[in-house]
Amino acid sequence: MDKPGLAGEGIPVAVVACPDYMPQNVSRALRRALDLVGGLPAFVPPGSRVLVKPNLLQAVPPERAVCTHPVVTGEVVRSLTDEGCSVTVADSPGGGTRYTERNMERVYRVCGYAHLPEETGCSLNHDCRYREITVPGGSVCTRFPLIYPYFQADSIVSVSKAKTHVLTLVTGATKNLFGLLPGLEKPLFHSRFPDPAVFSDMLLDLLLAVRPALHIVDAIVVMEGDGPMSGSPRPLGAIVVSPSALAADIVLCRLMGIDPARVPYLARAAARGLVALDGSGIDLRGDPVSMLRGEDFRIPGTYASEKSGFSIPLVFRVVHRLGKVYQLRPVVDGSRCSGCGRCTVACPSNAAALVHGRARIDPRKCIRCYCCHEMCEQGAIRLERGVVGALIHAIAGEKRHEE
Ligand code: SF4
Numbered sequence: 001m002d003k004p005g006l007a008g009e010g011i012p013v014a015v016v017a018c019p020d021y022m023p024q025n026v027s028r029a030l031r032r033a034l035d036l037v038g039g040l041p042a043f044v045p046p047g048s049r050v051l052v053k054p055n056l057l058q059a060v061p062p063e064r065a066v067c068t069h070p071v072v073t074g075e076v077v078r079s080l081t082d083e084g085c086s087v088t089v090a091d092s093p094g095g096g097t098r099y100t101e102r103n104m105e106r107v108y109r110v111c112g113y114a115h116l117p118e119e120t121g122c123s124l125n126h127d128c129r130y131r132e133i134t135v136p137g138g139s140v141c142t143r144f145p146l147i148y149p150y151f152q153a154d155s156i157v158s159v160s161k162a163k164t165h166v167l168t169l170v171t172g173a174t175k176n177l178f179g180l181l182p183g184l185e186k187p188l189f190h191s192r193f194p195d196p197a198v199f200s201d202m203l204l205d206l207l208l209a210v211r212p213a214l215h216i217v218d219a220i221v222v223m224e225g226d227g228p229m230s231g232s233p234r235p236l237g238a239i240v241v242s243p244s245a246l247a248a249d250i251v252l253c254r255l256m257g258i259d260p261a262r263v264p265y266l267a268r269a270a271a272r273g274l275v276a277l278d279g280s281g282i283d284l285r286g287d288p289v290s291m292l293r294g295e296d297f298r299i300p301g302t303y304a305s306e307k308s309g310f311s312i313p314l315v316f317r318v319v320h321r322l323g324k325v326y327q328l329r330p331v332v333d334g335s336r337c338s339g340c341g342r343c344t345v346a347c348p349s350n351a352a353a354l355v356h357g358r359a360r361i362d363p364r365k366c367i368r369c370y371c372c373h374e375m376c377e378q379g380a381i382r383l384e385r386g387v388v389g390a391l392i393h394a395i396a397g398e399k400r401h402e403e
């Protein structure tokens with residue numbers, strides 16, 4: 001089972017180079033990484049029922065680097081069926097997508113998953129019911145609605161996609177678990193937990209509640225820039241495997257050249273004593289991170305100017321609280337908006353609405369969760385500062401140079 005990871009425990013994290021999505025290359029790299037952490041049976045009992053949880057954020061093709069590549073998920077399934085496991089592949093797409101059988105069919109087809117049952121012997125989940133679990137020890141959240149396959153499996157194997165993220169800076173193993181919440185529950189959670197630190201605590205509560213057995217991260221082609229939906233694909237050439245989501249994500253940060261202290265959920269995990277940000281509790285195995293690390297990784301605009309997600313100058317925090325004028329805000333590009341309405345469904349605060357067939361956002365209602373940006377398949381939602389925010393940014397930027 002998952003060890004969220006205390007410093008000094010020697011938690012294994014395997015990093016193995018994988019140049020591309022050729023099935024033989026992915027198979028070889030994955031099996032080597034699994035061997036390096038102690039072998040699949042050390043974490044998943046042979047013959048058991050396993051929920052394989054990829055990141056299927058949206059119905060977009062694999063080359064966009066939005067979702068876990070089907071070749072990676074397929075090879076993970078093969079590794080499990082080789083151990084006699086019965087495997088269900090399941091995820092709930094992002095908050096703008098209703099969690100229905102019809103929508104899942106489209107996601108599986110467009111994301112390249114439709115052939116997996118025939119090729120690997122797994123089942124693709126079509127049961128879109130969900131149930132709640134109670135988490136008595138949760139720090140900020142004590143109840144989670146979870147998709148049905150969670151209740152039918154003996155263990156979870158997370159197969160996440162490495163990306164930048166406008167809200168959490170990085171998404172990998174830990175954030176992938178948010179997809180266990182059914183579709184439209186996600187915007188509700190964004191509404192309940194609008195503060196990045198509290199949202200992070202909620203993610204950690206979820207991780208500790210569901211405790212996946214193993215985390216596999218598809219970092220072969222990752223996303224940089226304004227992820228998780230509107231960034232750019234970038235080859236990184238690695239597969240990361242660990243029984244600890246937090247340890248895997250810290251190593252992922254190193255591969256992406258991002259300071260883990262800037263990632264809100266990792267900073268909160270460190271504050272809660274779940275992990276050491278300097279990696280002192282991690283037993284790194286496999287290929288050298290220095291060989292694979294990406295230089296000059298483009299981070300999201302929401303983080304580009306902050307020195308640290310949790311050490312930002314006090315003025316920033318005050319301004320954040322006083323009117324959100326500093327934070328980047330979503331702005332609709334009417335020339336690209338198709339009027340599909342996905343952003344209005346995703347918006348947890350009813351700030352986004354369709355007016356004359358185009359999206360319009362009410363900045364007074366907007367809580368800056370960026371769900372709309374995440375959901376827009378047309379790239380019609382930009383994130384930018386208003387006049388006052390830009391002014392504060394200019395002043396604060398000057399100040400940081402003086403430090
Ligand atoms: S902004 Fe994007 S998601 Fe919203 S209606 Fe327009 S195209 Fe659809």
Ligand code: SF4
Nearest residue numbers: 347366367369370372
């Ligand atoms: S309009 Fe604001 S509150 Fe609504 S989804 Fe977009 S960022 Fe979130």
